[in-house]
Amino acid sequence: MTAQMADKSYSPAASLEARTAWMAGRAEPLRAAGTVIQVAASREVFAEGGDTDVFYKVVSGVVRCCKFLSDGRRQIEAFHVAGDLFGFELGQERLLSAEAVSDCTLVSYRRRSIETLAQKDQTISHQLFQYAMQNLAQAQDHSLLLGRRGAAEKVASFLLGWAKLSADKRVLHLAMTRQDIADYLGLTIETVSRSLTQFERDGVIALPYSRQVKILNIDALEDLAA
Amino acid sequence: MTAQMADKSYSPAASLEARTAWMAGRAEPLRAAGTVIQVAASREVFAEGGDTDVFYKVVSGVVRCCKFLSDGRRQIEAFHVAGDLFGFELGQERLLSAEAVSDCTLVSYRRRSIETLAQKDQTISHQLFQYAMQNLAQAQDHSLLLGRRGAAEKVASFLLGWAKLSADKRVLHLAMTRQDIADYLGLTIETVSRSLTQFERDGVIALPYSRQVKILNIDALEDLAA
DNA sequence: CGCTTAATTGATCAGGGTCAATCGTGGTGG
């Protein structure tokens, strides 16, 4: 099931991370040990219940990690962008599934190998710990969003959060569909759409294309995010 | 602000953890380094924005960790019971606040000391890593609950989750108020109350006292949790 | 150019929130 369009050994120089030094530096010590793979948009990287023998780092593209209820309802836990680790789990079985939102270049690492390395190299275990704690902090923020914010607040928060991950903080390119956004925010596509058009009517954003958002009034957007 | 009713050096033998071997064993290597404190019900242990120089383990009682929005809306991220670590954070400022739900006995650890110990003792860093990953998994489950489940499903899930933490899986003693449950589930007290009385009418639970829940039909409850 | 999938928009509905009254319980003091 794991979509692998290419599979070759990883040369550090091949990485084209255009992120901040902090971001880019986060997983440095892992670099040498991985294998590059390509995953086409909407292909599955791994599935809930699968084996946890490998984990990944995003080189380029966007990945969504999500959970499903038995009846198909989906909750997207996080979108991962260049520099992010994902898919590391302690148990034997995966608790999340991961899919490529856009065409992605990933590096995969064998968990056993990294854990062996981590025994010796404290920087590696430290990276993984940072990874866990950052994801935890993000998941907790997300809970606040899901549990206590209204629809407009959710959408505004999402735009601001995505802006922080974007190179250009004023013109956002949404890699994901409205359905993805809805499943991330615990809403429906219709409500996401209506919130966006409302923001547009209010002059807070512009929507030249459905996947492009220009932030016209960031203060107003921050107010909307409450 | 940090409520400390007692403060003496910690004797490992004093701990009365009545939990599973796995739970009790989780934080063993930390034992020697802590200081016991007592916190009265509804007192704050630490506040959002505070210093992260100490973290805690619950010896007895229940602690809630939560976040607030500027207008006072609250989201409880987790309830912590005997054996759980809480309050460990990487940054300088706390992202969560913590309060005693019931009278609590806690052990506090200086973060710096533990981090120094962790440099040498791999089991300690391993404990902390486990702590982070478990909390992460729990937070992600919580997101699914908050984002995609209906009111009755939320309440049913909560009861089942609390049952797993309780000694007697059939007769639950709720340490927390309806408001706490509501803020944990992203609901209101009224909706929590209505769901419980509905479960009672349906013969799924009994409510002899408002803080005591007898699970009469656990299969039905599991079905309700979807 | 036509087909398919994504997104928007509108009309209606319902789940859960809000407001308000009542009940229950436990603590306090006359």
Add this chain to the structure above:
DNA sequence: CCACCACGATTGACCCTGATCAATTAAGCG
């Protein structure tokens, strides 16, 4: 000992946000 009070919980009436259902428009793509 019991009346009173305070606080938590329950219950009811009503409302509103966001979901659902449905139709239309827009955007990719072979």
